[in-house]
Amino acid sequence: MKLNKNIILLAGSISIAALSCKNGLKEETYSVFDANTLTKPANGEQAVRGTYAGLKDNGGYGYYAGFLYWLYEYPGDVVTTTLTARQGVQLDQLTYDANNATINDVWTSIFRLVSRANESEEIIKNIDYVANGSSDALKRQHLGEVRFLRALAYYDATSLWGNVPLFIKPSSQYTEADENPPLTEQSKVEDAMIADLEYAEANLPETYAASEVARATSGAAKALLGRLYMRRLEWKKAADKLAEVMNKNYDLRTRAEGGVVSLFSRDNRSDNEFIFVLKSSSEVDAYTINSNSFGQNSTPWDYNRGWGNFPLNLSFYSIFDPADARRDLLTGKFRTIYGQIMAVPKQYGGEATAAGRDTILATFVYNLKYPHTGNYNYSGFNNVTILRYADVLLMRAEALNELNGPNQESVTLVNQIRSRAGLTEYTLASFGSKAALRDAIFDERNKEFFMEGRRRDDLIRWSREAGNSPTSLVKFKEKVVPTLKDPNTYSDAVNYALYPYPLNEIQSNTSLNQSLNDGRVRR
Secondary structure, three states: OOOOHHHHHHHHHHHHHHHHHHHOOOOOOOOOOOHHHOOOHHHHHHHHHHHHHOOOOOOOOOHHHOHHHHHHHOOOOOEOOOOOOHHHHHHHOOOOOOOOHHHHHHHHHHHHHHHHHHHHHHHHHOOOOHHHOOOHHHHHHHHHHHHHHHHHHHHHHHHHHOOEOOOOOOHHHOOHHHHOOOOEOHHHHHHHHHHHHHHHHHHOOOOOOHHHOOOOOHHHHHHHHHHHHHHOOOHHHHHHHHHHHOOOOOOOOOHHHOHHHHHOOOOOOOOOOEEEEEEOOOOOOOOOOOOEOHHHHHOOHHHHOOOOOOEEOHHHHOOOOOOOHHHHHEOOEEEOOOOOEEEOEHHHOOOEOOOOOOEEEOOOEEEOOOOOOOOOOOOEOOEEEEEEHHHHHHHHHHHHHHHHOOOHHHHHHHHHHHHHOOOOOOOHHHOOOHHHHHHHHHHHHHHHHOOOOOHHHHHHHHHHHHHOOOOOOHHHHHHHHHHOOOHHHOOOOOOOOOOOOOHHHHHHOOOOOHHHHOOOOOO
């Protein structure tokens, strides 16, 4: 979708959007505003809230409420889909092209959030907080929040497409040339992201009230910056930045507290392991009230009348030790709504040996990280994790290993995750090479972060590390091809690290042309 005035001016009514987002899945409504009337700190707060609402975009499937995870999870080796989800099948089987509706939807959602952040930044800059009884500290906080969100949007944009248009100014400053924006080199976009995140970490508070867990903190800015450095393979910068997040206000949810399974309870709203989340909530006056699509899509009809569009391959269940608490976040065995037992076959680590009158052999497993739907309760009111402390620990372990090879701190960090899961700990002697520890870290990441939007990025980064090349897809190919219905779908001529630019954008933006998608889709 072209970044035209309809998109750019969309954020102009963010104060209206901030109020309308309380209607859950209802569409947001917009109206024209007069910037001269937005002169109070309260208007700055409204602008911030309207920008956060962009994380779910329009409805329970938009952006972080659903569709983004289709792009991050389906092409990997863990999550698959049902034949009824046509757009998802294309992503899952690597047969997508520039017409894929989900690719188009996520592109539009990302740049709507960028637009909102730009408009909010301008509104906040023009408000005199001190003269209106507030403080410059709050003004800087508000600016830090919208700049964090802009950086997050651009993190996703560059992860999915590489070079993208760069906009860091409000629509009031646009020229005619901005109607058809050219692509900006990814490195330059990342420079702008780093500037935003450095501002955010310097000006955001370390904590908020528990009810505002969804607001960006200085720790969130540091963690996202660390994630960016990891993607750039800048190990020293990543390790140092991630260390700044440790020993602050975050920790792992302990086994005594219910461990990793209870972390994803619908009632667990503000745990110290959450660094930044999309807080979906039906609570009165909750910050960023949203619903999401994960509950209805994570489990099948037979389980609890879900839609089952995010099944996981049986082979994934088989990699878990039976003692691993994280396996309890998978539907290894359950009683269906019809009274039968659905169980994973023994060959995949389950209990079922044969189908019978009362036993059905599972063909997939489903994740239970998102509260189930119940009887037609399709609104998901639970946290969608964007950054959490376990990720920080494993990223730092990985960065230190890439810098120094096997080392005690990396092993200790991995062991924190394993111990919480109820597994035996590694020793340094367990790893004879950098490659061996690297593989163990990615194995742990796979078990820890399934269906949290990390697998595609991990496979691409793992490929680059293992192949010693910025264009390598060795691990991506190794893991993904065995899960394809037709292995010949995979083509070495396609760079699966980059999605095709949406056809709608190419057709409406004269700075772009279809040749940009050469090498991004199978011909």
